[in-house]
Amino acid sequence: MTKTDQVIDVTDLRRVYGGGFEAVRGVSFSVGRGELFALLGTNGAGKTSTVELLEGLAPPAGGRVRVLGHDPYAERGAVRHRIGVMLQEGGFPSELTVGETVRMWAGCTSGARPTAEALDMVGLGKRAGVRVKMLSGGEKRRLDLATALIGQPEVLFLDEPTTGLDAEGRRETWELVRALRDGGTTVLLTTHYLEEAENLADRLAILHEGRIAAEGRVADVVASQPSHVSFELPDGYFLGDLPPLGELGVSGHEVTGRQVRLRTHELQRAATGLLLWARDAQVELRGLDVRAASLEEAFLRIAREAEGGTGTGAGAGAGVTADAGVSDKETVA
Structure with a gap:
């Protein structure tokens, strides 16, 4: 991959919180145009801390990050309208309807796609008149995704996109994400579902304690086990x-x-x-x-090696979790 092919380029990235806690410790990777890249990790691995730097929500303590050729924090105006962000929780006003929520979001977004189109994409077309507070957890995640897609982004950040979805909803979301990638959208995904990463990702990185423990094509990471x-x-x-x-x-x-x-x-x-x-x-x-070997086995083996001090992999036996800033509270066994 040449520099001109890189939509996301991260070099020696660091993030330090109050008290000197270093959540991201020299992370480097790149993501090409039209590629789906997954970040996996154990408790406190630094996934969301890393993604927030890519989204321009905070400046790095060290290193360099470029999204679409720009510093996403210092040059936020050049980046924001070209990316879509799906956070772990959207925090939408509960009294607005689904349609009102997406229209409000569209009003703040340049080049927004029609509200009905965004809702149909995520299977909420028939729920436009329902108040947000009446939605199920899975439907709220679909609404989060709809607002992330409203601006027809070139780069899409998905932080735990299928949490709360049932099996059918998860598969439908996978199909939508694949279609977006096949249409040229670059996707960076964090997930605690290893099956999700194995099915969707072109390449992935496994984080542990703020460092990359393993990186590469999914098939190569699996084949190493x-x-x-x-x-x-x-x-x-x-x-x-x-x-x-x-x-x-x-x-x-x-x-x-x-x-x-x-x-x-x-x-x-x-x-x-x-x-x-x-x-x-x-x-x-x-x-x-x-x-056959699986991504789950690869992840757990890296975890055991790190715990035993024989590698830089993820912590032994720890589940893949949703990373929220400094600490992770949600663990999947």
Whole structure:
């Protein structure tokens, strides 16, 4: 990616709060035009603290940030009308209707799309006359998204966009975000749903204690972790009766009683070799479970490594959470 392709460019970014707490500690990354980039992290990782700097809500304590080629804080006027922001909570006046809320927002936005179009995009077209206070939590999140989209932004910041949505609403939001990205909108997403990041993101970064622990294409981050094959040893057989594990491409294993769990970066080779052995031996591998690596496994492994002091990853066992300034209160196990 060349400098001219970079819509968001962050170099050695730092953010310090009162009392000297450093929430963002030298973060660097870039996001290309039409790319969806996800920020993940554990409790207090610094996700929202970072995003607020990109949105121009505060100046950095150090480093450099550019959005659409401008400093989003010092040159806010050159950036604000070209970005859309979906905060964790919108805080809309409760007595206004949905339609009135979006029209009010449109009145403060240059180049606003029609109110009906914005509401239809998020599935609230039939709720335009309902007061905000009567909306469900999921509907309020849809309204947040509608106001973020009202200005037809070139860059869209989504902070936990599907919190409170049911499964259907979450999938519909994913489809909308994909369509926006495919239309050329650059999207920066924070989420505590790893499945969401895995389904939507082109690239991602995992933050821990204000630093980037891992970054790259989603497939590459996932591929860095081993896949697993689990099964129960047939009666009368032991681990040594299996084909040599090295020949199966197995990098490690655990045995608990009769249960065997193999780790491999060559899942097809390991599974095929094991099944051919079982066929030739005319035995059944009870409880066979062949599982490819996932973003969740990658995240948790980075977490464990950080806790053990062997890497710079996320804190062990911590859930991916919504980061709110200095401290995080919402944890997803």
